[in-house]
Amino acid sequence: MRSVVIGASGQVGTAVAAVAAERGEVRGTAFRHPAPGLTPLDMTDGEAVARFLDEAEPDVVWIPAAATDVDRCERDPEWGYTVNVLGPRRVAEAAELRGLKVVFFSTDYVFDGRHGPYSEDDPPRPLMAYGRQKLDAERWLLDHCTRLLIVRTAWIYSEEARPRNFVYRVLEQLASGQPVPAAIDQLNTPTYASDLVRRALDLLERGTQGVVHLAGRDRMSRYALTRTIAGLAGYDPGPVRPVRLAALQLPAPRPLDGGLVSVRAEPSPHTAQQDLATAVGRLLRRPEAGA
Template sequence: MASSRVTVIGASGLVGQALTRVLESHRYEVRGTYASRPAEGRTRLDLTDAAQVRDYFVRVQPQAVFLTAALTHVDYCEGHPEEAFRINAEGAKSVATEAARYGSKLVFYSTDYVFDGSDGPYDEGAQPSPVSVYGKSKLEAEKTVQTILKDALILRTTVVFGWDRSSKNFAMQVYHELQAGKPMRVPEDQFGNPTLVDYLAEASVRLFQQGTHGVVNVVGKDLLSRADFGKALAKVFGLDPALVQPVATSALQQRAQRPLRGGLKTEKLSQLLGIQAMPLEEALKRLRRQWRADV
């Protein structure tokens, strides 16, 4: 791949930070943006301001763009649909429009929330049917990106986790709650593929370097409930798994409907990369090493 100057939009987030590390290890010149979490060497970029997005591309003219930034708080999106669509859908449209103008390759991150969760896990050809504002906004973004850029790479992922004290990803929630000795109610009827963020970033860069386009699921190999994942995390951190209390999703009275039987299939990913998706056991071993190195 000839591209050398790349932009990570959302570089201060969990996925953006991991992507930056991997891209820099491959000798790419990485420019990063942030929305609300300033970081050294990063540029503030408001995705809802099309003129600001245009000006950024004029200045940087990246050969490739990884769009990780999004409004991902599912219940917040449900109560603020206009904001969710402005950031997730209109923001993606602005980026795709400028990427097309400058001939930039676009890698866009999506979610299994584009499905209703009635019969997952889903492959790339399954018919989307989102049940939440968040899922609808991401599906709208997918469609817009594919309309504007025929060679865009859309990566669907789910239950992304990693060791990052400033992050609120599920692994960190489990760590902080259980370390404080607090019980944590976790859904036993929501299923997905836990995906280590480092693995997501590594697979993303490999697919980008191969010139892959279209939709690809990039998730961990194993499908399990959030409650079972929470207990597995507790063991990794040497905490009491009994503090993870399995409950029905309905008991949590969450504002937005969740795709219960979600998750994504990995056969296409394995075929493209020539290796199987990362098993949870391996992902947890890597997480444990990161945790031990930081405490």
């Protein structure tokens, strides 16, 4: 299978490119963070997308690319709409014209967080601009794509030594000796990027279509997650301080009682503790991690 990854420079896109490369040829794109081997591409430019697909000749187009800065999407919804709605539309239009399969990543932030965890059967009701944009994109793709898999996921972490990785951010904060405030009233299902991608690829190979939830098996608060990471890395979890999400005064509201379960896919074969131990272990073995 030949794969194209739009947004292979992102946290999930990096994992998609790595896992898909084990099973076939892969071409990936980057936007603001160029990297060796990745083709520069703005997915909102339909002609550039079409040229890239004609050159790469894939069977499947993965779209992890998105504007994932939830607070910036709230402050500048036009920017968020352009990237999160028009971007995937341009890619899907070009893919559909060429008869290609599409895998689009979406989010648990399409739900309101009153009664989580949410399954594919629950009605979405986003609280913030980012969630509304991702839901708009989902609906447009469902109306226009013949071969489409939409993977909703939640609270991604990985072994990357980069601030966009939650595990890395926590270890950096602990290493600096500062207190680490973490919301005790925000519940979700943390998801290991490489586990997510392996399960998504299995679904794709089985021909699954439509919306599927793929997230970690265990639900926990941001506070419990942060303490677990601290413990696995050998830190005293004392500096991890429980706070209410409201006290963090973030511009975009987040779901509180959130997270995902699936009525369509098997749960992850690993516990959160197992996946977090793998991610923390790999991160600590990297010299550039600084933790």
